[in-house]
Amino acid sequence: MPEPSPPPELPVRLLTDPEMIKACRLRDFALVFRMVKKYAGIYPSMIARRCDLTPSRVGEVMAAKRKLLHMDVVERISDGLRIPGHMLGLSSRAWESPPELSATDREASSQPTGPSARSSMPTRDVDDVLASVACTSPSASTVQALRSSIEDYWRRDDEHGGEVLRPAVIGQLRYVESLLTQSRGDSVRHGLLGVAAELARLTGWTHFDARQFSQARFYFGEALRFAKDIDDRQFMANVLACMSLQATYQDRPTGALALATAAQDHARAIGGTPRVLSMLSMREAFAHATLGSRSGAHARLGEAEIAEPLIAQALHRESSTNQRGRAFHAFWLARTQLQQGNLEQACHTAVNALTPASAVTSERVTGHLREFSMQLSPHRAEPAAVAFESQLRQALPAVVSGSPHP
Known part of the structure; x- marks a missing residue:
């Protein structure tokens, strides 16, 4: 029996519509469903079928009488309507990637997946019934x-x-x-x-x-x-x-x-x-x-001498899992060292800051990195600055080009 064909993609103009983007970001599915109906011709009965929801549930959502909050439901909507995962705060969905199977995937796909293999699993209909009778009063x-x-x-x-x-x-x-x-x-x-x-x-x-x-x-x-x-x-x-x-x-x-x-x-x-x-x-x-x-306040040498050990202590105390905090303190320390004329030490500190900086998506971290890079301008020809710029291009090329943090 041939595999069922995947549902068609949504129109690009809908997926790039600012109102649709905002509705997805807020998970305002009442608006999402209305826009899908209006611009993609996918009516409530089709939404229900594609997202494994009941028609009455879809109707309640569109009438703003019910919200959809459970993660498994959000994932079903993403998959059923072909809304890219990042628009709904999810990781990339399987259908967004090329259909390449690893050896493990092939082995798993050879396992029985018929009714007998799924008979012990509860259906979503049962989950909906249980959710509807559950006590919703907060405690x-x-x-x-x-x-x-x-x-x-x-x-x-x-x-x-x-x-x-x-x-x-x-x-x-x-x-x-x-x-x-x-x-x-x-x-x-x-x-x-x-x-x-x-x-x-x-x-x-x-x-x-x-x-x-x-x-x-x-x-x-x-x-x-x-x-x-x-x-x-x-x-x-x-x-x-x-x-x-x-x-x-x-x-x-x-x-x-x-x-x-x-x-x-x-x-x-x-x-x-x-x-x-x-x-x-x-x-x-x-x-x-x-x-x-x-x-003037930050460039005075006396202040930099006082600030450097304090920032170094703060960096040492920073949790290894707080990547943003480590990046901040490292760049502050590098700038303070540069203000005192310690170019090689400043560049070494800044290179060490690139690892935590590349681990986070933070425009503030990117801003501090750009400021340090600009302060290096008078020293571009120095070996330490050249080495730092090389490491920066490898770790965060978008910062070098001036575009937002990836």
Whole structure:
């Protein structure tokens, strides 16, 4: 019996439509399904069949009465409608690659796959029935599970950057917002608001790390709103500090200073720890330096001599899994060494920074790398600078060409 032909591809003009791209990124399947119907002629009954969903379920989604959040459903939609995985925050799907089988694949394909081999597996119909009768009221264990997932998101953000995580985090945030409409108990609602604040801050951070500042500011504002509902001033101080740092990056020193001062006020009101207050003082110092002469403030030899051992200690303490943090501290150290005239040492430090820099997708890391490369301009002919540029071209060719980080 011949293999069934794969479903046809969606029109390129639909996959490149900004509205479709945004709908996929937010996993707004009500809009995705409507656009697929309008521009690709794939009607709800066909969507249901291709995505292994019931027609009633598709109708509820299109009417915005139901959301699709489970990962297996998202994968079925990607495969059934031929939406590339990256558009929905997934890894590349099997159908996006050439149909080449490895030896392991061939061996696996020779195994029986008929009804008898699948008879012990539950069907998706059963899963849908079980999901429909499951208790959906959030509990304390729901809050704990969500907090655990946030810890995992932050860990992966440190290791790889946050851009690839963003669709999943936004989906989680929308899910928590829906739970808040069902929550009745004060303690559970308090916990869910805290989770929502964390997810909004993380979403803002992923936008900030990609230098998408307006979106970052929006989600930081959402985080503040959730935190204010539960009067979590320490968290609010942290978000304000993030916003102050962003304002510094945007060359808005007056705003950065005001935000840093507000963060300190919140932290002092609750008796913030010395570590927190020190971090906030550093944010204020960044703002003050930006208000004055940044080049003069950082180029003074005495300051560089003081800063170098402190940055080196911070780099040594940085977790081996925090690739972005290691890259930041290494480039800061390299720039400080260069300011003192230690060209060979600076280039050696910068070469070591290329490995963690290439492991993350972070426009901020790329920006610091470009700044160091520009500072090397007067020394282009020196052997150490030539060696660094050679290593840079191999590790991050897009940075050399001036294009965004891959």
